Amino acid sequence: MEYILIIISAIFVNNVILSRFLGLCPFFGVSKQVGTAAGMGGAVVFVMTIATIVTYLLQKYVLVSFKIEYMQTITFILVIAALVQLVEIILKKVSPALYQALGIYLPLITTNCAVLGVAILAVGTDGFGLIKSTLFAMSSAIGFGLALVIFAGLREQLDLTDVPEGMKGVPIAFVTAGLLALAFMGFSGIA
Amino acid sequence: MKKLNIFTKGFFKENAVFVMMLGLCPTLGTTTSAINGLGMGLATTFVLVMSNIVISLVKRQIPDQVRIPSFIVIIASFVTIVELVMQAYVPDLYDVLGLFIPLIVVNCIILGRAEAFASKNNAFDSMLDGLGMGLGFAMALTILGSVREILGSGSIFNISIYKGDGALVFVLAPGAFIVLGYLIALINRLSEKA
Numbered sequence: 001m002e003y004i005l006i007i008i009s010a011i012f013v014n015n016v017i018l019s020r021f022l023g024l025c026p027f028f029g030v031s032k033q034v035g036t037a038a039g040m041g042g043a044v045v046f047v048m049t050i051a052t053i054v055t056y057l058l059q060k061y062v063l064v065s066f067k068i069e070y071m072q073t074i075t076f077i078l079v080i081a082a083l084v085q086l087v088e089i090i091l092k093k094v095s096p097a098l099y100q101a102l103g104i105y106l107p108l109i110t111t112n113c114a115v116l117g118v119a120i121l122a123v124g125t126d127g128f129g130l131i132k133s134t135l136f137a138m139s140s141a142i143g144f145g146l147a148l149v150i151f152a153g154l155r156e157q158l159d160l161t162d163v164p165e166g167m168k169g170v171p172i173a174f175v176t177a178g179l180l181a182l183a184f185m186g187f188s189g190i191a
Numbered sequence: 192m193k194k195l196n197i198f199t200k201g202f203f204k205e206n207a208v209f210v211m212m213l214g215l216c217p218t219l220g221t222t223t224s225a226i227n228g229l230g231m232g233l234a235t236t237f238v239l240v241m242s243n244i245v246i247s248l249v250k251r252q253i254p255d256q257v258r259i260p261s262f263i264v265i266i267a268s269f270v271t272i273v274e275l276v277m278q279a280y281v282p283d284l285y286d287v288l289g290l291f292i293p294l295i296v297v298n299c300i301i302l303g304r305a306e307a308f309a310s311k312n313n314a315f316d317s318m319l320d321g322l323g324m325g326l327g328f329a330m331a332l333t334i335l336g337s338v339r340e341i342l343g344s345g346s347i348f349n350i351s352i353y354k355g356d357g358a359l360v361f362v363l364a365p366g367a368f369i370v371l372g373y374l375i376a377l378i379n380r381l382s383e384k385a
Contacts, residue, residue, distance in 0.1 A: 025213070025215055074264060074271060081260055110263075121290065170375055173372070178364075178372065
């Protein structure tokens with residue numbers, strides 16, 4: 001039961017983008033089309049899950065054992081940077097089309113606060129073993145992808161509507177994101 | 192490039208938040224009040240200035256292929272310093288800012304300036320650039336934090352302005368997005384007229 005709670009909470013109630021404010025740069029950068037948004041979401045699921053597993057093991061068996069917890073920021077970000085390089089290489093071979101579509105945003109997953117943020121959150125939550133941390137990371141990434149795809153759909157529609165001159169482009173995107181965040185707040189009644 | 196220009200461009204022409212749209216996560220996540228926004232802005236400025244200086248000093252020593260990871264290690268070291276200092280001297284602010292302090296390391300502004308400026312200029316100019324961009328960022332955060340605090344809590348810098356509660360939504364997630372959207376629209380309008 002607890003596992004279902006973790007999943008629902010990470011995807012809807014504490015959505016990584018709309019509630020925790022992580023991963024905003026790609027949110028406004030890649031969300032112009034649903035297709036690209038979905039691809040980005042998939043890549044983030046992969047990177048975030050593996051990153052959290054690796055950083056969790058690092059934290060438990062290296063940082064805490066040798067009492068060097070203050071090295072957390074440095075080691076975590078290096079692990080993530082290495083992982084993203086790996087994903088880039090694999091993606092280039094497996095799906096060059098998706099690689100091209102994601103363009104600059106793929107290496108930018110390294111500086112995506114969502115990946116580092118979720119990793120830090122997972123190791124910092126009491127009672128989170130390896131399985132729960134992995135579940136948390138996977139669900140958070142799914143929530144990220146979900147918010148991204150919904151927002152892309154919204155933006156595709158926004159392009160077709162009549163927006164006041166001063167609000168065109170970025171400002172109306174932000175206000176729309178705010179309304180989406182407001183909608184997601186409705187989920188807080190579940191948990 | 193005039194020295195003064197390097198410093199001032201970070202405030203208006205190339206303001207990190209309102210013009211370049213970088214560093215959005217801490218912008219929305221830490222501006223629940225004016226003082227939180229200011230604290231976050233100053234912590235980021237420290238990391239930005241120090242890493243700009245160090246990177247411009249060692250830029251010739253770093254091979255091109257490991258450029259980005261090296262920058263990240265340098266930036267992460269200063270973030271760790273800021274983390275520990277804040278934990279010791281301003282524990283209340285440290286608790287409020289929470290997760291966003293270690294997240295300074297992935298703030299696109301810092302890596303962006305390292306790549307665009309510090310790796311190509313001398314230490315003094317890099318310091319000016321870091322100081323200007325950082326303080327411009329701090330200014331943007333303080334403005335956003337002030338608006339959200341006035342509308343949401345009825346106070347500014349913890350001084351109560353009007354009686355009664357504000358609209359809670361502005362202190363929460365949706366309010367952050369909406370206020371920033373309108374602020375950007377306002378600034379776009381003002382810079383068009385100027």
